[in-house]
Amino acid sequence: xxxxxxxxxxxxxxxxxxxxMGPIAAAAAPPPTADFLVQKMDEVMTFKxxxxxxxxxxxxDGKAETRSIRIWNRGWDDSYSEFLSPxxxxxxxxxxxxxxxxxxxxxxxKVVKISGHMLRQSVMDSDFSYEDMLExxxxxxxxxxxxxxxxxxxxxxxxxxxLVAKAPGQTYARRKTWISKDTxxxxxAERFAQSGLLLKTLTMHDLVDVGGRRFPSRMLxxxxxxxxxxxxxxxxxxxxxxxxxxxxxxxxxxxxGN
Amino acid sequence: xxxxxxxxxxxxxxxxxxxxxxTLAVVISVALLIVGHAVxxxxxxxxxxxxxxxTGDVRLRHAEYEREARFDPLEYxxxxxxxxxxxxxxxxxxxxxxxxxQFRVMVQSTDESTIVPESAGIPEAELTDEQIFGRKIVxxxxxxxxxxxxxxxxxxxxxxxxxGTDFSADDAPEIILGAELARRLGAxxxxxxQIVSYRKGVADAGAKVVGITDFGNRIANxxxxxxxxxxxxxxxxPDAVTEVLITGPGLDDAAKLKARLIDSGHVRGLxxxxxxxxGMARLVSTIFDVxxxxxxxxxxxxxxxxxxxxxxxxxxxxxxxxxVLLALGMKxxxxxxxxxxxxxxxxxxxxLLGAAFGSWAAQFLAEHGIQLGEGTTxxxxxxxxxxxxxxxTWGGLLFAVGVGLxxxxxxxxxxxxxxxxxxxxxxxxxx
Numbered sequence: 171x172x173x174x175x176x177x178x179x180x181x182x183x184x185x186x187x188x189x190x191m192g193p194i195a196a197a198a199a200p201p202p203t204a205d206f207l208v209q210k211m212d213e214v215m216t217f218k219x220x221x222x223x224x225x226x227x228x229x230x231d232g233k234a235e236t237r238s239i240r241i242w243n244r245g246w247d248d249s250y251s252e253f254l255s256p257x258x259x260x261x262x263x264x265x266x267x268x269x270x271x272x273x274x275x276x277x278x279x280k281v282v283k284i285s286g287h288m289l290r291q292s293v294m295d296s297d298f299s300y301e302d303m304l305e306x307x308x309x310x311x312x313x314x315x316x317x318x319x320x321x322x323x324x325x326x327x328x329x330x331x332x333l334v335a336k337a338p339g340q341t342y343a344r345r346k347t348w349i350s351k352d353t354x355x356x357x358x359a360e361r362f363a364q365s366g367l368l369l370k371t372l373t374m375h376d377l378v379d380v381g382g383r384r385f386p387s388r389m390l391x392x393x394x395x396x397x398x399x400x401x402x403x404x405x406x407x408x409x410x411x412x413x414x415x416x417x418x419x420x421x422x423x424x425x426x427g428n
Numbered sequence: 429x430x431x432x433x434x435x436x437x438x439x440x441x442x443x444x445x446x447x448x449x450x451t452l453a454v455v456i457s458v459a460l461l462i463v464g465h466a467v468x469x470x471x472x473x474x475x476x477x478x479x480x481x482x483t484g485d486v487r488l489r490h491a492e493y494e495r496e497a498r499f500d501p502l503e504y505x506x507x508x509x510x511x512x513x514x515x516x517x518x519x520x521x522x523x524x525x526x527x528x529x530q531f532r533v534m535v536q537s538t539d540e541s542t543i544v545p546e547s548a549g550i551p552e553a554e555l556t557d558e559q560i561f562g563r564k565i566v567x568x569x570x571x572x573x574x575x576x577x578x579x580x581x582x583x584x585x586x587x588x589x590x591x592g593t594d595f596s597a598d599d600a601p602e603i604i605l606g607a608e609l610a611r612r613l614g615a616x617x618x619x620x621x622q623i624v625s626y627r628k629g630v631a632d633a634g635a636k637v638v639g640i641t642d643f644g645n646r647i648a649n650x651x652x653x654x655x656x657x658x659x660x661x662x663x664x665x666p667d668a669v670t671e672v673l674i675t676g677p678g679l680d681d682a683a684k685l686k687a688r689l690i691d692s693g694h695v696r697g698l699x700x701x702x703x704x705x706x707g708m709a710r711l712v713s714t715i716f717d718v719x720x721x722x723x724x725x726x727x728x729x730x731x732x733x734x735x736x737x738x739x740x741x742x743x744x745x746x747x748x749x750x751x752v753l754l755a756l757g758m759k760x761x762x763x764x765x766x767x768x769x770x771x772x773x774x775x776x777x778x779x780l781l782g783a784a785f786g787s788w789a790a791q792f793l794a795e796h797g798i799q800l801g802e803g804t805t806x807x808x809x810x811x812x813x814x815x816x817x818x819x820x821t822w823g824g825l826l827f828a829v830g831v832g833l834x835x836x837x838x839x840x841x842x843x844x845x846x847x848x849x850x851x852x853x854x855x856x857x858x859x
Binding site: 230231258259262270272273275277278280281282283286287288291294420421422425 | 503534536538546552555557560561564566568622624626630631632633634664
């Protein structure tokens, strides 16, 4: 009797291993919580410091305009960027310190603090707005996350997480994010207005290995309000977690236009 | 007839006080009509003229501009403006071709006296933005890029300057601010400000505030005016404008000018509109026409009722006299003619005096203007001046005299007909 029972258990175990039902049984395991996914996403997208050369290409009505930018980041809070080309924009510098954004304009050698309704304007006529630049990474502070499904995005298996603003006043009332099951990188994010209208779509592409971490080297933003337009931000020469001097993010340095 | 004329004249001269009062009623009514017509014509022409400063007689825009106009769409511009202007200048009837760029701008003034120098040794973390960058006042404003020399006969900013001067040159790094914008920025003529455009990328320019304008209107007083050359560099719009304004022989001929421009073939693919077809102009013009007509009807009614009342009283208080005349054998038609003659006499004398007095008053208001009060004009959609000058016209004069004469006769005729139909014995019983 016992022997028969053991045989049956062994047979079931073998069957479970070879059966095509195996993956289904695995998928049926409870999915990770939304908070866990968002935290993991924040972890992989966050760094102590980063330096990079980037190009911002704005394509509108078939015409492309490219700007090159040198970027220094300290976590997600602080950044300093300098436009290197084209000549019209050369020397324009942005300094972001937490939720403050300053811009140095070389023509008048004066600093403008970007605030108020100017924050909703596009950065250098791109699909990115200044509000997008000021975005903080810790999404769970401001949004309630829920896992709403799983989908494939360009061949990548993703968890679909819905983020709803906890209080009014957020730039986007709702976000839908596709988080890679493998890397936890948000390969796609849709941003919605309070009315449910889709405002922007951000996708991340071309993962590269830098210093033992995988990071997207190309971001594509589409502003739904700008027909026939998209903007691509490409990163090259990314270096992570090297110490940066304090004065990199100095207002006085910006004031001098250095 | 001569007996009736003599009788009528004797009646007029016999009751001097009554005759004087009746004539005075005609004088006041006719003068009121002349002044009212002149003031309303002046107001109408002023409003339309102010519109035309913004639209020209005919306006050209990119065909798609109107759809996105509230966003100041800089992608829908008219390129090759210099060549187009030269072509349009050759079209018969064209007096001036003006290029303008409507855009939004950020104007920033900086007070650097608040900056704490590095030599003070205070760590940056302890300093506020004001202590590092200076105290900044920022205002967002609608702006117009224009060709100063070409606008001297159209926009005529110089007439609205309350401080400073007009632009010194077509391409000078200068700015003229509306009074409200200047007040908010704390800017005075001679100050330096920073103009930042943020619609097509970000670009800036330093500019000297050369003048401050006051249109007595909240919307117009928030505007900034920038030379076209500076605007083009700021917005990266070489040889492009957002609108072309064309002036011709006069606003009344705008439709003909538009037709000639279309026939010339130079404006193909562009939106071409005469000033009266432009949304706001059409709306305000219609509202003004309705309001002016109502006002004129009101004045005519008040003047007419006043005149009618005086003439009726003149006839009705003479019922007994009419009874006596009828009893003596005067025919009813003759009674009527006497009263019509009397009324015509009052009308003619009153109209002549009223025309003289009204014309003098209208001319006085044409020269000195009427103060509407800033509270009245501040909230208007058009930059209407708080002082409006009357425009006396021959049409207005003839209209007032015609109304004066007609109402005088009609006013007398009605009661006279009624009085002449009463039996003589009943008329004579009247107290």
